[in-house]
Amino acid sequence: MRRRSFIQTSGMLVASVAAMSIEGVEAFLQRAASGPYPDPDFLQLDSWIVIRPDNTATFFVGKTDLGQGTGTAFRQIMSDELDIAFDKTTCVMGSTDITVDQGGSGGSDALQTDGYPMRRVAAEARRVLLDMAATHFRVPVTSLVASEGVISTNIGDTAEREITYGELIGGKKFNVTLTGRNIDATTGQAPLKAVQEMKNVGKSPRRDDIPAKVNGTQRWAVDMKVPGMLHARNVRPPMVGATLKAIDEASVAKIPGFVKVVSRGNYVAVVCEREEQAIQAARQLKVEWTPPASAPFPASEDLFTFMRSATSSSSDPVSVGDVAAGFAGAKTIVEAKYDVPFQGHTAFGPAHALADPSNGQLTIYSNDMKSYGMRNGVAQFLNIPRENVRVVWMQGPQAYGRTAAEDAGFEAAFLANQLQRPVRMQWSRQEETGWDTKGPAYAVNMRGALDANGQLIALDYDARAADFNHVGYNEHDTVLIAQLMGKRKAQPARGRASFPSDKYGIANRRMAGSVVPMPLAWETPIRMGNLRDPDGPQVTFASESFIDELAAAATADPVAFRLALLERGTEDAGFKRARSIACLKAAAQTFGWEARPSPRARATGDVVTGRGVAYAYRSETVAVEMVEVEVNRRTGRVWVKRIACAHDCGLVINPEALTRTLEGGLLHSVSRVLCEEARFDGSKMRSVDWVTSPTLTHADVPERIEIVQVNGDPNPGRPDLRHYGAGETVCKPMMAAVANAVFDATGVRMRRVPFTPARVLAALKT
Numbered sequence: 120m121r122r123r124s125f126i127q128t129s130g131m132l133v134a135s136v137a138a139m140s141i142e143g144v145e146a147f148l149q150r151a152a153s154g155p156y157p158d159p160d161f162l163q164l165d166s167w168i169v170i171r172p173d174n175t176a177t178f179f180v181g182k183t184d185l186g187q188g189t190g191t192a193f194r195q196i197m198s199d200e201l202d203i204a205f206d207k208t209t210c211v212m213g214s215t216d217i218t219v220d221q222g223g224s225g226g227s228d229a230l231q232t233d234g235y236p237m238r239r240v241a242a243e244a245r246r247v248l249l250d251m252a253a254t255h256f257r258v259p260v261t262s263l264v265a266s267e268g269v270i271s272t273n274i275g276d277t278a279e280r281e282i283t284y285g286e287l288i289g290g291k292k293f294n295v296t297l298t299g300r301n302i303d304a305t306t307g308q309a310p311l312k313a314v315q316e317m318k319n320v321g322k323s324p325r326r327d328d329i330p331a332k333v334n335g336t337q338r339w340a341v342d343m344k345v346p347g348m349l350h351a352r353n354v355r356p357p358m359v360g361a362t363l364k365a366i367d368e369a370s371v372a373k374i375p376g377f378v379k380v381v382s383r384g385n386y387v388a389v390v391c392e393r394e395e396q397a398i399q400a401a402r403q404l405k406v407e408w409t410p411p412a413s414a415p416f417p418a419s420e421d422l423f424t425f426m427r428s429a430t431s432s433s434s435d436p437v438s439v440g441d442v443a444a445g446f447a448g449a450k451t452i453v454e455a456k457y458d459v460p461f462q463g464h465t466a467f468g469p470a471h472a473l474a475d476p477s478n479g480q481l482t483i484y485s486n487d488m489k490s491y492g493m494r495n496g497v498a499q500f501l502n503i504p505r506e507n508v509r510v511v512w513m514q515g516p517q518a519y520g521r522t523a524a525e526d527a528g529f530e531a532a533f534l535a536n537q538l539q540r541p542v543r544m545q546w547s548r549q550e551e552t553g554w555d556t557k558g559p560a561y562a563v564n565m566r567g568a569l570d571a572n573g574q575l576i577a578l579d580y581d582a583r584a585a586d587f588n589h590v591g592y593n594e595h596d597t598v599l600i601a602q603l604m605g606k607r608k609a610q611p612a613r614g615r616a617s618f619p620s621d622k623y624g625i626a627n628r629r630m631a632g633s634v635v636p637m638p639l640a641w642e643t644p645i646r647m648g649n650l651r652d653p654d655g656p657q658v659t660f661a662s663e664s665f666i667d668e669l670a671a672a673a674t675a676d677p678v679a680f681r682l683a684l685l686e687r688g689t690e691d692a693g694f695k696r697a698r699s700i701a702c703l704k705a706a707a708q709t710f711g712w713e714a715r716p717s718p719r720a721r722a723t724g725d726v727v728t729g730r731g732v733a734y735a736y737r738s739e740t741v742a743v744e745m746v747e748v749e750v751n752r753r754t755g756r757v758w759v760k761r762i763a764c765a766h767d768c769g770l771v772i773n774p775e776a777l778t779r780t781l782e783g784g785l786l787h788s789v790s791r792v793l794c795e796e797a798r799f800d801g802s803k804m805r806s807v808d809w810v811t812s813p814t815l816t817h818a819d820v821p822e823r824i825e826i827v828q829v830n831g832d833p834n835p836g837r838p839d840l841r842h843y844g845a846g847e848t849v850c851k852p853m854m855a856a857v858a859n860a861v862f863d864a865t866g867v868r869m870r871r872v873p874f875t876p877a878r879v880l881a882a883l884k885t
Contacts, residue, residue, distance in 0.1 A: 154480035155506035156216035161302045164247070164295040166219050167240040168201070172289030174268050175207045180237055181221030181302075182229050183213040183488045185518035186783070187846055188326045188776035189229045195319040195772055196234055196842075200241035200312060203268040203284065205319050210327070213512030215494045221302055223489035223512075225592070225649075227844030230772060231738065234842055236305040240297065243307025247295055251287045256280060313838035314770060323775030328514070340486040340513035341545075343473045348541035349378055350394040351534050352401035353550060354387040358802045360411030360639050363387065367405035374400050381537055385642060386603035388534060390542065398547075414801035415639035423458045423871075426562040426583050426635045436631035437618065445577025445627035449568035453672050456564050457661035458871045459854070461557040461585070461797040462650060463806075465790075465814050468516035469551035470523035473543040474535035481508045483532055486515025487524040492593035496525075497532045500595035500606075519846075521592055521648030523555045526599040533600060552812045553804040554599065556648025557797050559586035559614070562635075563661035568627075573673030575684065577627040580662065586614030587636035590648040602641045611640050614647060617654045619662035620736050620851070622696040624687025644804050645797070651784070655737060655851040656791060660872060663733035663855030667717065667862065676714045677732050677859065678707050693739040693843075694832055698767045701831025703734060706743040706765035709827050717863040725753040728760075729864025733852035739843040740768040741831070744785070744852040748860040752883055755876030759789050759857060760822050764849060767829040770842040778826045781849050785824060788853030790815035796873050 159166040159179070169177045178197050184190040190210045198205045211218055221233050245265055252270040253260040262274045271281040299305040314320070331337035356363075363385045371377055376392035377400055389400035417425040446452060473484040481503065487493050490510035498505045510528075517524035523546060531544035546554075561584050568577035588611035590597045596608045616632025637645055670680035682703055690696045706712075712730070719729060727750050734743045747761040762785055771777055794813045798806040806812035832840060858869045867882045 153478055154216075154509065155504070156480070156509040157506055159217065159219050161219040161305055162297045162299065164240060164244060164293040164297060164307070167237070168244050168293070170284050170288050172285045174283040174285035174289070175209070176201065176203055176268075176284070178208060178210045178237070178241070179218045180210060180212055180233070181219045181223065181491065182233055183224045183490065183512050184328060185224055185488055187780040188328065188773060189224070190328060191324065191326045191776060192230060192772040193234070193237055194327070195322070195324070196238050196317075197241040199317040199319050200238045201245050202265040205324055207268055213490045214510070215490055216509040219302060220491045223491055225488060227738065227740070227847040229844065230842045231844040232303055236299070236303060238311055239306040239309070242309040242311055243295065243297065244293065246307065246309035247293055248284055248287055252282055255282060255287065314840050315838060320770065320772050321774065323773050326776060337514060340473075340484055340515040341468060341471050343484040343513065345473065345475050345477075345541045348473065348475070348543055349390050349392060349538065350397040351388050351390045351531070351542050351544045352397040353530065353546065354389065354401050354404055354406055355550060355554060356385060356408050356642075358408065358410050359415040359643050361385075361408035363406065364409050365407040370405040371400040371403050374403065379538065380404065381534055384604040386600050388530065390534060390538065394543075394545065411639070413638065415643050416637045416645050416799060416801070418800050419460065419796070419798045422460060422560060422585075423562045426560065426585055429635045431583055431633035431635045432613065433631065433633035434616070436629055438629045439625070440627035442577050442579060442627045442629040446566070446568045448570070449576065450571040451569040451672055453567045453569070453665075453668055454565065455665055455668055455868070455870060456562070457664060459561045459657040459660055460872065461560045461645060462791055462795045463552060463555045463557050463797050463812070464517070464520060464522050464650060465795060465812060466517045466522060466551060466555070469546040469548055470517055470527035470555070471515075471543070471545045472524065472528040472531040473541065474528070474531035475541040476535045476539055477541065479507070481532060481536065483508070483510045483528050484513055485510055485524060485528045486513055486517055487522070487528055487593070488518060489525075489592050493525060493528050496593035496595040496598070497529060500529060500598070500601065501532060501536050503536075519651040520558070520653065521556050521590055523551060525593050529598045530600050548809075549807040553807040554644045556590055556646045558650030559584050559589070559647045559654055559657070561616075561654065561657035561661065563658070565661060565665040567665060567669045569669060569673055573675055575625055575669055578625050578629070580619060580630045582616045582618075582632045582658065582661070583635050584614065584616035584632065584654065585635050585637060586616065586647045586654070587634050588612055588640045588647065589614040590646050599646070607641055617658050619658055620655070621662070621734065622688040622699050622736070623681075623684035624689065625684065645799070651787065652737060652847040652850040655735065655847070656788065656854050659733065659735045659851040660854035660858065663735065663852060664858045664868070664870065667731070667855070667859040668868065671717055671862070674716045677717055678703065678712055679714060681732070681734060695736050695739065695741060697833050698741045698829070698831030699734065699736065699743075702741045702743040702765040702767050702829050705827045705829045706732070706745050706763050709765065709825050710745040710763040712745065717859065718866040719863055721866070726751050727864045729860045729862065731856045731859030731861070731863055733855035733859060735848065735851035737848035737851060739841070740766070740845060740848040742766050742848045742852055744849070744856045746853075746856045746860050748857060748864060750861055750864045750879065752865070755878070755880035755883070757793060757857065757861060757874050757879060758819065759793070762821050762823070763825045763827070765827040765829050766845070766849060767831045768843040768845040768848075769830075769832070770840045771828055772842055774828060777828060777845055780846050781826050782824050784846055784849040785853065786815060786820065788850045789819070789821070789857070792854040792857045792872055793819065793874055
């Protein structure tokens with residue numbers, strides 16, 4: 120049954136799936152279970168908006184909400200353009216058979232890119248409804264007013280007449296064709312409203328995803344069940360690069376509920392009737408492996424020595440001015456090296472998915488943020504028609520970046536297709552932490568030149584990134600199961616080494632990058648994939664730490680030093696320079712920044728305090744972060760006591776949701792700088808659980824976090840003020856801000872992440 124007929128016959132609000140009872144969710148999924156599943160046509164207005172006779176509306180969008188409240192924000196902007204009450208709307212997201220393909224989430228592009236077609240189709244729906252009302256009342260459109268889903272006219276036999284959207288079109292199709300060369304360009308004839316005309320934008324209505332999460336009725340992807348489903352667990356090689364030699368299926372055959380051992384190439388999984396049986400079988404299965412001939416990677420303690428000495432592939436450097444001449448005329452030259460290790464996603468809940476091959480179709484229930492990519496990739500992987508595959512996106516703990524949710528989805532799909540029964544795949548904690556994709560490691564060399572006046576006249580940035588064979592999203596030939604089976608690309612992805620993002624005016628500047636491959640490219644837990652803001656934190660750690668080192672060498676206040684560099688910078692169409700200056704000033708005012716050089720005067724006692732600043736932009740969004748830290752010189756513990764963040768993402772749709780999103784990103788970033796590191800020896804991962812791979816705890820949470828939402832546009836009241844992406848930019852400056860604060864407190868530079876107590880103590884001793 121297609122989406123439209125389901126709405127008409129049941130009267131159920133499809134968009135309220137997130138707020139349904141468990142029974143309601145199951146009923147919806149069963150009603151929509153039949154296929155095939157053609158793509159909803161993004162050039163049809165009916166694919167985006169449905170209005171029912173009770174004058175409620177549902178918006179169908181191809182994004183996913185990873186906990187930031189983007190679904191609520193979409194309702195706000197579309198309600199404004201449609202001119203309907205916010206509380207009369209709901210939103211369906213990310214299910215491939217009933218929502219248009221906007222690619223799912225990623226890159227903080229939900230509002231920056233995808234918000235505009237959503238606004239334009241809502242505006243077009245309003246225009247069409249006004250035309251319908253004009254015909255109904257037999258009056259000019261110009262005499263009509265739309266508000267809260269009601270169209271009124273004061274022309275005619277009576278003083279005023281009105282009709283609701285539901286009375287005009289409820290339960291019927293718009294049958295309006297849109298235009299646009301691609302989904303991002305989708306538009307109708309109607310113009311967008313001026314910012315000043317929008318009623319819901321800038322407010323913070325109750326998020327539609329919170330109540331069910333609080334009262335326990337939320338149906339998470341991990342909870343999904345269908346009749347007759349089986350449970351599967353993987354059996355990974357005990358040594359990275361090992362090859363499968365033999366499997367003793369008899370070792371698990373007597374386990375109650377045992378169904379089958381499935382293997383292909385070096386991929387092995389056990390399938391049972393119940394989950395606890397699958398767990399037992401995975402632990403008990405006897406598998407013989409042939410060890411690899413050579414080590415798949417260096418030990419993590421030797422990683423950066425390896426990276427700086429290994430053969431790498433370089434891209435052309437980017438140069439401005441005459442860097443050599445700048446260094447030749449320098450009064451002071453500063454040099455430093457910075458290292459950031461591999462870091463994993465450390466998802467609170469391990470990867471999982473359920474695949475159901477019933478009715479000759481394949482449905483995957485997953486919390487992967489790119490459900491459309493999963494649909495395409497699984498169809499290619501299993502060599503089945505795309506229209507026979509659908510992915511139903513559901514809430515879950517796996518989110519930002521290229522997580523293992525994709526791998527679990529492919530594994531469930533493969534096993535379900537093999538057994539022709541529904542299969543739920545669940546990773547273990549050790550598997551999740553050990554085998555999840557990792558954010559690339561960086562080894563960066565920096566050189567800077569100051570003139571006699573302490574002005575920065577030349578800067579050289581040279582980065583090496585361990586990013587070879589970077590795993591993309593839902594690629595059928597790079598997901599882990601494909602690698603283990605031997606289904607691979609002819610050539611691994613080259614990867615990249617990124618450059619700093621700032622608007623500093625530096626007359627002579629060179630930025631170079633190269634990519635270092637690990638000894639083993641395939642079938643390895645050191646699989647490079649996007650971690651939130653894929654490599655921005657690593658790059659910004661080096662660049663903004665070094666700007667601080669240059670300020671210290673110039674005996675300058677770190678904020679004043681940056682401000683001078685920004686004032687010498689060039690402007691761009693998005694006014695990032697002006698907005699960077701505005702954010703720097705706003706953060707300093709909120710923090711109460713004390714203008715002085717770092718480090719501060721030496722203090723006595725075990726605990727010393729310091730403050731640090733760092734800045735970056737991502738796409739069109741700017742963030743400046745200032746932190747106060749306490750460093751215990753006896754234990755080595757660093758506590759980020761206070762954070763002030765000034766953030767400019769243009770037009771703010773939902774201030775409360777933005778604040779909470781930024782707070783979450785800041786805490787995640789604090790965890791990465793203080794705790795997180797993928798550790799391994801020459802044969803396998805050693806960080807595989809919460810003890811060996813710790814993360815931030817409640818005891819580490821800052822005493823205070825202050826968010827300043829800045830509008831630094833030179834014309835802040837412009838009617839077309841753009842809304843940019845938020846969420847990822849805030850992750851970039853934290854490592855450097857904390858490092859700079861530790862220096863201010865102790866006079867010691869931390870150039871290697873994470874700042875564990877042992878590492879801090881070692882630095883203090885030197």
